[in-house]
Amino acid sequence: MPSLMILIPLFGIIALNLIFAGSVKMRRWAFVFALALFVLQIAVAVFYHPAFRNNSLERIDSFFRMAFFIDHLTFIMFICIGLVSIASLFVARYTMPDESGRFKFTNLLILASLGMSGIVMVKDIFSLYVFMEITAVASFLLIAYPKTIESLEGSFKYLILSSVATVLMLSSIGLLLLVSGSTSFTEIAAGIDGSRGSAFVLLAIGLFICGLFIKGGLVPFHGWLPDAYMAAPAPVSILLAGIVTKAAGIYTMIRIVTTLFPYNQAVNSVIMLIGTISIFVGAIAAIGQDNFKRMLAYSSISQVGYIILGLGAGTGLGIAGAVFHLFNHSVFKSLLFVNSAVVEKETGTCSMNEMGGISQKMPVTGTTSVIAFLSTCGMPPLSGFWSKLIIVVALWQAGHHVYSALAVIASVITLAYFLSMQRRVFFGKLKAGLENIKDADRGVLGVSIILAAVIVGVGVFFPFVYTTLISPVKEILIR
Amino acid sequence: MENNYLLAIIFVPVFGSILLPLAGRISERLRNWLALTFVCVSLAGSGLLVPALFAGKVPTISVALPLGFNFVLVADGLAVFMALVSSLVGAIIVLYSFGYISHYDNRNEYYFMVVLFLGSMMGLVYSANLILLFLFWEITAIASWRLIGFFREKTHVIRADKAFLITVFGALAMLIGFIYIYGKTGSFDLAVIKAALKSNPIPDFVVALILLGILSKSATLPFHTWLPDAGVAPSPVTALLHAAVLVKIGVYVFARLFVVTFPVGTVWLTAMPIIAAVSAIVSAGAALVETDMKRIIAYSTVSQIGFIFLGFAVGNGVGVAGALLFILMHGLAKGGLFLCAGIVEQNTKTKDITKMGGLFATMPVTAISFLACSFSIMGVPPFGGFFSKYLVFAGAVNSGQTFITMTFLVGALLTILYLFRLFNAIFLGEGALTSKEGSKLMVASVAVLAILSLLSGIYIKYPSDFVQMAVKQMMGI
Numbered sequence: 001m002p003s004l005m006i007l008i009p010l011f012g013i014i015a016l017n018l019i020f021a022g023s024v025k026m027r028r029w030a031f032v033f034a035l036a037l038f039v040l041q042i043a044v045a046v047f048y049h050p051a052f053r054n055n056s057l058e059r060i061d062s063f064f065r066m067a068f069f070i071d072h073l074t075f076i077m078f079i080c081i082g083l084v085s086i087a088s089l090f091v092a093r094y095t096m097p098d099e100s101g102r103f104k105f106t107n108l109l110i111l112a113s114l115g116m117s118g119i120v121m122v123k124d125i126f127s128l129y130v131f132m133e134i135t136a137v138a139s140f141l142l143i144a145y146p147k148t149i150e151s152l153e154g155s156f157k158y159l160i161l162s163s164v165a166t167v168l169m170l171s172s173i174g175l176l177l178l179v180s181g182s183t184s185f186t187e188i189a190a191g192i193d194g195s196r197g198s199a200f201v202l203l204a205i206g207l208f209i210c211g212l213f214i215k216g217g218l219v220p221f222h223g224w225l226p227d228a229y230m231a232a233p234a235p236v237s238i239l240l241a242g243i244v245t246k247a248a249g250i251y252t253m254i255r256i257v258t259t260l261f262p263y264n265q266a267v268n269s270v271i272m273l274i275g276t277i278s279i280f281v282g283a284i285a286a287i288g289q290d291n292f293k294r295m296l297a298y299s300s301i302s303q304v305g306y307i308i309l310g311l312g313a314g315t316g317l318g319i320a321g322a323v324f325h326l327f328n329h330s331v332f333k334s335l336l337f338v339n340s341a342v343v344e345k346e347t348g349t350c351s352m353n354e355m356g357g358i359s360q361k362m363p364v365t366g367t368t369s370v371i372a373f374l375s376t377c378g379m380p381p382l383s384g385f386w387s388k389l390i391i392v393v394a395l396w397q398a399g400h401h402v403y404s405a406l407a408v409i410a411s412v413i414t415l416a417y418f419l420s421m422q423r424r425v426f427f428g429k430l431k432a433g434l435e436n437i438k439d440a441d442r443g444v445l446g447v448s449i450i451l452a453a454v455i456v457g458v459g460v461f462f463p464f465v466y467t468t469l470i471s472p473v474k475e476i477l478i479r
Numbered sequence: 480m481e482n483n484y485l486l487a488i489i490f491v492p493v494f495g496s497i498l499l500p501l502a503g504r505i506s507e508r509l510r511n512w513l514a515l516t517f518v519c520v521s522l523a524g525s526g527l528l529v530p531a532l533f534a535g536k537v538p539t540i541s542v543a544l545p546l547g548f549n550f551v552l553v554a555d556g557l558a559v560f561m562a563l564v565s566s567l568v569g570a571i572i573v574l575y576s577f578g579y580i581s582h583y584d585n586r587n588e589y590y591f592m593v594v595l596f597l598g599s600m601m602g603l604v605y606s607a608n609l610i611l612l613f614l615f616w617e618i619t620a621i622a623s624w625r626l627i628g629f630f631r632e633k634t635h636v637i638r639a640d641k642a643f644l645i646t647v648f649g650a651l652a653m654l655i656g657f658i659y660i661y662g663k664t665g666s667f668d669l670a671v672i673k674a675a676l677k678s679n680p681i682p683d684f685v686v687a688l689i690l691l692g693i694l695s696k697s698a699t700l701p702f703h704t705w706l707p708d709a710g711v712a713p714s715p716v717t718a719l720l721h722a723a724v725l726v727k728i729g730v731y732v733f734a735r736l737f738v739v740t741f742p743v744g745t746v747w748l749t750a751m752p753i754i755a756a757v758s759a760i761v762s763a764g765a766a767l768v769e770t771d772m773k774r775i776i777a778y779s780t781v782s783q784i785g786f787i788f789l790g791f792a793v794g795n796g797v798g799v800a801g802a803l804l805f806i807l808m809h810g811l812a813k814g815g816l817f818l819c820a821g822i823v824e825q826n827t828k829t830k831d832i833t834k835m836g837g838l839f840a841t842m843p844v845t846a847i848s849f850l851a852c853s854f855s856i857m858g859v860p861p862f863g864g865f866f867s868k869y870l871v872f873a874g875a876v877n878s879g880q881t882f883i884t885m886t887f888l889v890g891a892l893l894t895i896l897y898l899f900r901l902f903n904a905i906f907l908g909e910g911a912l913t914s915k916e917g918s919k920l921m922v923a924s925v926a927v928l929a930i931l932s933l934l935s936g937i938y939i940k941y942p943s944d945f946v947q948m949a950v951k952q953m954m955g956i
Contacts, residue, residue, distance in 0.1 A: 317546075379617050380618065409655075419643060
């Protein structure tokens, strides 16, 4: 059954291009198809039937030389992928007036989400690599889509650094294959267990983790990320920041670390160190930014730091917190990028100093941006507060008191740059020359409101969300 | 039954506040009265809990949640007392806002934030779980951020950001302290913590971390600077922030944690009164030289908060009773002063006292209310402020801290000086400003606060009975 999550979009894209690409009128169906697909994905994750879980379809599955499986972590990732893709889709309809350009965009979006669905379902390391590449190639094209100098530059940077990551990971896969004689997660884990302490394995682990740091845009491997996020068209920034780097870099790291080398103290300390550095470097760099999207990009780096800090705690609670924060981050960061897309489209600029008091003209965008940023700063009762709290508590319980305290205090810096953003963009007196702007169209406003509702809802009903969705994630460590 | 009251007290205003912007689209009047109703639900609900308290019951709601994040509400004497004071002053402030705020933009947001603020305050005082307490604590910070920047001027927004950052910094330091306690006891539930920490005081650095949060929220030296700056907010808000609610949050949490829940090291019995004394004297001095009317009153608040801390910090029943009464008396009187200042500001369009004078002739009711509230803060008998100040001093002397008490006497003297200076500059003498009395609702609100300040002194028996009952519960006598 899980293979359908790959096959439906795959044949969908082929059908779209064979049948529907001919006339402009028919191309509009691409939007409907993509929307239906993403809604289906969320629905499957939320209302899944246990039978769906890992029921194999013999005939169809034999089509793949790989096996898929779904666990709680996969479900959470499905919801993230679906939500962010829907946001991206609606924003594309709002900001890209050109019908045929949007058709290409929609196709690439489906391809990227297919790649990510693959990433979160595979259970061998080589298939993982294949799906990562599918996602990455779709992302290169998406970033370069406007074909301006900046977007090509952003895409090129991403391409180069991503290739470096690829090389590192492929070499690592080769080494692991030598050690364990297989690429499946379980056999590699057994192989690593068998040759504990060997420098060979250590090198393989190091290479792989480094590749993931690049993919996830963590300090000091973050050079490509602000350029790519800033240069990409608005809907692509949402996709990249919301989910692509999270699925390719962070989800994979969570999966790899927990299944291949759990309880490895050296790996955990490296992860915690990189996480803390990312939190601070990202947040401090964000303070000085004038470009709205660039600031959000640095903020992303900082928040990803929290996620892997939770992972580095090495306990079930820490991993649950990391996954929870990953989910929350996709929601609130997508919302912030949706807000920035609306502001950019209406004012024609991304420079925050040229804006001011926009809330007056855009009540919904203004209000949802407040909810999103407060959640990012970890303000109760919003979702971000709980995930950060779990991470901090997990770190404390694992004995990493200093990291825990640092993670708490870093929230002040987060608050500082977001308050500066609010002051310059939304809160305050309306700047002269902006009298004629208006709020976004209904589709985008609907998306903003839904995302904001998710943030508030998850925060208010935290105990329920925690017990049903987040806590079961701990099982990945035990297996 | 009591438990239902308890839930209504918190959740009617918290969730009701979300309806207010929607109601505002239908009708202004509907929204205003809804806002008042929500706050009055809290007031009435807390009032209905009083008989149960005197009957020796402590209404409690407890729902176990994962990770020790239990949802626990406890309505003991301290909580009900704080809730009554805050919602009483809050209700009067909402009433006053009807007139004050009616000709500014963003009224929907204003009522939303004020009611949310008061609702969170209710949540804060009744919660007996550190995380729940922290949660409501931060919601009040968010609401006050929006309220201080209400007029959207650039300097106002910057000051709002400043207040937000300072209080959040303190709160996060406090959170680290909470997490330490969680690490030791495995729960955020105050009852569990109390049992676990019965005999061993928590380390001094944890107390210091928690104090960072408390002092920044209560605007005590050295974290006081945001409070005078926050005077740019609309007057009902400054009254709300300063007098009734926000600065009392810190004091309340001090009482809740350090007096009621866990023992602290003996060093704090000396250190805390010293911090309070420095804060009281320095800010009283600042109030003497300022020329901005609202800043003077704000500095006066910083100074008076020092007295409340002194009462709680001396660690005996008399001082604690004095501090509790002080919260009530100061809430009423300082709320009155700010609202009077609001009327003066709105009618003269200035806050600079050097430009004012002779306003007594045109606004007599406001002037007399102002004077009455000033008397209460100075501690002139028979106003309520006299009794609270007396008890705080008595408590401090009983604990043997003579030198500290002398310092506070100087502080009390300075209070008399700067308040007379303020009254003199605004209402007496001659001035060029033309003015008129404020709207009926606004004048009525300040008059009510002034009369309450007087009545609370004349009928001191009732609040003092309540406070004694609360103190007995708190100190476990």
